[in-house]
Amino acid sequence: MITAYLLWLYRSSTSHAPNWTKYLTCIISAMEKASHLSVIVDLSPTQWHLSAQTSNQYPLSIETFLSQLLAFLNAHIASKHENSLVVFGAFPGKSVLLYSSTELLSDDVPSLDANSYLPFKLVDSTVVQRIMNEFDAIGELDEEPSCALVGAVTKALCYINRITHPSSTTAGVAEDPSIVHDPRILILSVSPDLSSSYIPIMNAIFSAQKLKVTIDVCKVYGPDTVFLQQAAHLTNGSYIYLERRDALLQYLIMSFLSPTSIRKILAVPKQDKIDFRAACFCHKNIVDIGFVCSVCLSIFCQPLPVCST
Ligand SMILES: [Zn+2]
Ligand SMILES: [Zn+2]
Structure with missing residues (x-):
């Protein structure tokens, strides 16, 4: 991981004189701290069906999307042993916790396999299994309710609040290594804006600002969403509209893998214009x-x- 960062830095700094001492100090201090990532996946069956249509310039099916997303989640876990990860799914009408690295249920543990790394296998099998269960439960509905994206964001913020503010019994201890320093939320959105959720989204943004949580948004399919652009802008995150949807994993790793403390020296892409309506x-x-x-x-x-x- 460090090699990848250094190579990236070297490439991005060949045009101007690099200040290696500053870069290295910043990288090392960022690498020492555990980072938390909450991923919110928009799982609207209708939007994913439309996204997989071959009439799109770059069709992206949910199977391909999930395989690339799981590779990204594994990369986050592999970056540092103490990194924590939680995945929420926004389904029609409800939001569901798909995976949490801090709370594992005993029935989550998959059968051991000598050729796979257990933490990776745990994430992959738990996330896929729970998504399948939810899709089976949805079945055939006449009218699909809108996706509970705000519910998922609120749950992610509550989760972050819990892990960044441990109970008062541990307060006073100088520095608990399990406390995360720069929590962030990554929203993978496929649904258009839901104008009735403007007020709840703005409230979630204000809570995120207060908790110092960065909200990143990757717009995988559909038109730009005004509210999520504002969420990323107001919390100092990145909003990225996926132009080449066949390169999803590359976008995820280049833009959203680095913790916020390291982004000061990496040129992480941001949106150039924001719709403030x-x-x-x-x-x-x-x-x-x-x-x-x-x-x-x-x-x-x-x-x-x-x-x-
Ligand atoms: Zn009006
Ligand atoms: Zn008034």
Whole structure:
């Protein structure tokens, strides 16, 4: 891993004089700390069906997506032994914990195999098995409810709050090595914006800012989402729209594998333009020009004499 970082740094610094001492100090201090990654996977069956259509320029099926995602998750675990990982799935109408490196149930442990590394096998089999179970439970619905993305983000924030603020009994101990330093959330989104979730998403962003959590977004399929662009911008994360969907793993590793402390010296791609539009509180439409109540800062699409909020 260190070799890969150094090679990357060398390539990115050949154009200007490198300050190796600074780089190395920064890398070593970042490598010493455990980092936490929460991954939120948007698992809308309709959107994934559309994504796999061969009429797309780069069709991406959920099977290919999962195999590349699992390779990325394994890379995160392999970067450092103390790294923690949690995976949430946003299914239609509900969000589910798919994997957590800190809480393993006894029935999660797969059969041992001499040719596989147990931590990798544990992640791969648990995530795939739980996604399959959820998809089987969904079955044939006439109308698919929207994906519970905000629910998954909220659960991820609660999880991070728990691991970064251990119980008061351990407070006072100088430095617990299990405390994570730069927690981050990676959202892999395929669904379009849900304008009714504007307020919950903004609340989640403010909580993330308070917890110093970085939110990264990878838009795998579908149009750009305004709210997730704002989430990444406001928490100092990256929003990446996947142009070459056949290169998903490369995007994930180049942009989202490095912990936030190391990104100061790595040129991690960020979005160059951000859509700052908001949704009105009255009709939940995304508006270009809004009218803001001077008392409670509610946003409306037309001027109102008395604030309805
Ligand atoms: Zn309105
Ligand atoms: Zn008001």
